[in-house]
Amino acid sequence: MAKPIVLEFEGAQSSFDLAKLDRARLYGARKRIPLDQSGQTCIKASLTTDGLYLLQSGMTAQGYFDEDGRWLQRSQLSGLDVDGNVLELRPSTLGVCQTAVAVDPSELLRYTTDAIYLLEAIGVDGALDARLGAGEVFRFGFNYGSDFHLETAFLIKNADGYFCLVGTPMLPIWSEPGRVELAANPEETSDDLDFEMF
Amino acid sequence: MASTIRITNAAGRDGMVQVATPAREPEIVMGLPGYTVGFRRYLASTEGCRGESLGAKLGEDYSQQLIDGDPEVDLEHVGRTIGETNTVYLTAGGEFLHCPPSVVEVITLADGSEKERRAPVDLDANVDDEHPVRWTGRKFPIVDAVRRFVFRRSLQVMHVDGVTYDFLHAIATELAKDKSVMLVGGGAKGAEPLVFQANGRPCRGFLEGRVDGDRYQLMLHLSDMELKRPAPKEA
Numbered sequence: 001m002a003k004p005i006v007l008e009f010e011g012a013q014s015s016f017d018l019a020k021l022d023r024a025r026l027y028g029a030r031k032r033i034p035l036d037q038s039g040q041t042c043i044k045a046s047l048t049t050d051g052l053y054l055l056q057s058g059m060t061a062q063g064y065f066d067e068d069g070r071w072l073q074r075s076q077l078s079g080l081d082v083d084g085n086v087l088e089l090r091p092s093t094l095g096v097c098q099t100a101v102a103v104d105p106s107e108l109l110r111y112t113t114d115a116i117y118l119l120e121a122i123g124v125d126g127a128l129d130a131r132l133g134a135g136e137v138f139r140f141g142f143n144y145g146s147d148f149h150l151e152t153a154f155l156i157k158n159a160d161g162y163f164c165l166v167g168t169p170m171l172p173i174w175s176e177p178g179r180v181e182l183a184a185n186p187e188e189t190s191d192d193l194d195f196e197m198f
Numbered sequence: 199m200a201s202t203i204r205i206t207n208a209a210g211r212d213g214m215v216q217v218a219t220p221a222r223e224p225e226i227v228m229g230l231p232g233y234t235v236g237f238r239r240y241l242a243s244t245e246g247c248r249g250e251s252l253g254a255k256l257g258e259d260y261s262q263q264l265i266d267g268d269p270e271v272d273l274e275h276v277g278r279t280i281g282e283t284n285t286v287y288l289t290a291g292g293e294f295l296h297c298p299p300s301v302v303e304v305i306t307l308a309d310g311s312e313k314e315r316r317a318p319v320d321l322d323a324n325v326d327d328e329h330p331v332r333w334t335g336r337k338f339p340i341v342d343a344v345r346r347f348v349f350r351r352s353l354q355v356m357h358v359d360g361v362t363y364d365f366l367h368a369i370a371t372e373l374a375k376d377k378s379v380m381l382v383g384g385g386a387k388g389a390e391p392l393v394f395q396a397n398g399r400p401c402r403g404f405l406e407g408r409v410d411g412d413r414y415q416l417m418l419h420l421s422d423m424e425l426k427r428p429a430p431k432e433a
Contacts, residue, residue, distance in 0.1 A: 025428045028275030028307045034299035042299050046283035053241060053280070056288075060280055061242035063218055069233050073295070077228045077235065086231055107420060108344040109406055112222075116348055118427060126351075135341045148226045158345040159429040165348065170220040172354045174413040177363050181218070181356050 003095030005164060006141055012125035013097060016162060018117040024150065079148025086149040093141055099126070100155060108137055108154050109150055111167030115144075115157035119155075119162035141144040142166055203357065204330040208372070212330045213365045217353040236404060239280045244272040251316060289347070309431055324384035325394050331389025337378040343404060346423040351401070355416040357377040370407030371412035379419065392420065400431075 004015045023029075031110045036043040046055040054061075064072040081086040132138070132155065142153035142164070173181060206212040229235040246250060247270045256263050264270055287299050303318040315382040325331055338346070357363040373380055384390040391400035401420040408415040 002295065004360035015272060020224075021428070023423045024306070025308055026223075026423060026426065028305065028313065030300050031304050032305070033304055034287050034301050036287075036289040036295060036299060037297070038416050040291070042295065043292060045286050045288055047286045049282045049284065052247065053284065054286070055241075055280070056245070056248070056292075058248065059241065059243045059245070061237050062237065062239040064228060065236050065238060066230070072230070072235065074228070077230060079226045080231065081226065082224045084229075084419045087226060104209075105341045106406075107338065107343045109349065109379075109417065112352055113350050116425070135345065137344060156345045157427070158425055160425065163425050168222055170222060170352060172220040172415050172417060174415060175354075175363070175366070175413060176411065176413050177354050177360070177367075180358055181216075 001090075002144070003094075004182045005117075005119065005142070006097045006154050007100040007128070007138070009125060009138065012127065014100075014128050015040045015120035015122040016124075018094075018119055018164060019117045021163075023117045030174060043064060054069070089146055089148055090143055091146045093143045095148075095158060097143070098140040100140045102131065102136050103139045103154075105135070105137045107139065108156075108165065108167070109163075110172075111152065111154075111169055113165045113167045114151075115166040117164040117166070119164055124162075129157075132162070140149040150187050201298045202327045202358075204327055205327055205353075206330050206333045206388075207365060207369055208333055209334065210333075211365070213362045214327060214358065215362050215366060216358055218275060218356065219358050220352065220354050220417075241276055241278045241280055243270065244275050247272050247276075252427050265360045271407070308428060320401070321393055322398050323395050323398065324390055325392050329384060331382045331384060331392065333405075334381045336381040336382055337373075338381065338404070339378050340406070342378075343379045344388075346425060347402070347404070348423040348425055349404075349419040349421050350423070353418045353420070355405070355418050366416050367409070367412070367414045369405065370416045371409050372407060373407035373416075374409045379406045 004017050036042050056172050057117045083089055136157040140153055141150045153164050156163050202216050203211050204214050220397045254259055260346050273427050287295055302315050304315050305313040307313050382405055384392050392402050399422055401422045404419045406417045
């Protein structure tokens with residue numbers, strides 16, 4: 001089991017066990033399966049565009065290569081920022097106390113949520129719990145595993161319990177009179193699943 | 199997905215506007231400082247070198263032969279870069295299909311158990327430049343919305359001319375003033391979840407507005423999930 005999320009707020013610590021939550025755990029899922037003439041599930045494979053290779057599961061791998069085509073081990077590589085500077089590898093924040101900061105709830109709307117965790121309180125400070133109960137949202141640094149950047153997480157509470165939302169910040173532009181931005185095509189969405197929210 | 203949509207305001211007036219995915223911070227790349235490093239997919243094994251093929255060719259116990267002769271490595275092919283591919287389906291026996299496969303839709307419950315198998319049900323898109331995204335009049339305070347729904351995707355709604363600038367700025371102003379998000383929907387009455395492409399994932403849409411003088415940001419936040427606890431598993 002993963003180490004807990006440990007948070008410090010106004011000098012008091014709180015800790016929570018976490019379990020990943022996804023849509024299928026709430027609503028179930030819908031999946032389309034191709035069947036052959038005898039009703040058996042088909043095997044999904046890939047055919048290279050030159051027709052040379054029929055690739056089945058386990059026949060390909062991927063990796064990093066230098067300019068001369070030499071394979072590089074991941075341990076040889078570093079995270080680089082846009083200017084090519086080496087970034088420091090940051091360890092997991094689980095089990096390590098992180099400072100929680102109260103933020104305006106609308107800040108969460110400037111992030112797209114990448115991961116959701118259902119939290120079970122191990123010990124929650126009364127002051128933090130009261131403010132969560134009043135609808136406040138708290139931000140803290142989060143890395144499930146080691147990574148080259150520190151992700152942003154939000155702690156919230158509703159009638160069903162405590163939740164942690166890990167997100168990526170969006171950078172929307174301001175729309176102004178007399179200036180029309182040309183929208184690029186948004187990325188495709190995946191297609192599956194049912195919807196039973198309301 | 200269309201980058202142009204039609205949207206209505208509180209009065210039921212509609213206008214054609216554009217949507218775009220907001221930029222994100224640049225991703226961290228893996229590399230060596232000062233060197234060009236590429237990431238690619240390559241052939242790791244050929245059909246004849248897979249476990250099943252080796253078992254059929256060399257017998258069940260071929261571990262020593264792997265050590266002695268490396269029959270699992272085809273030096274002629276392994277390591278070649280794999281570029282674009284097309285998805286193909288094979289029969290359960292590994293043969294090419296000579297007709298399109300039939301497709302069955304499997305519905306599973308939240309506990310992972312199978313609920314039913316049925317013929318696929320196609321879902322039409324209901325967001326495009328013909329069918330408007332409708333203002334429902336149902337507002338949620340932001341403080342409640344962020345604790346009730348998971349927003350995994352957001353689009354920025356932007357004007358395309360002076361008329362739609364006024365139209366969207368007014369919507370953003372109203373929502374910003376109320377510190378609320380507005381539920382928007384598809385279909386004739388706006389009651390349906392938004393489906394941006396055929397058989398795409400239905401999502402509830404929520405408009406959020408921010409205003410800074412004559413500038414505005416109008417976001418369409420999409421949610422396909424509530425923040426709630428899964429039902430307990432039955433013993």
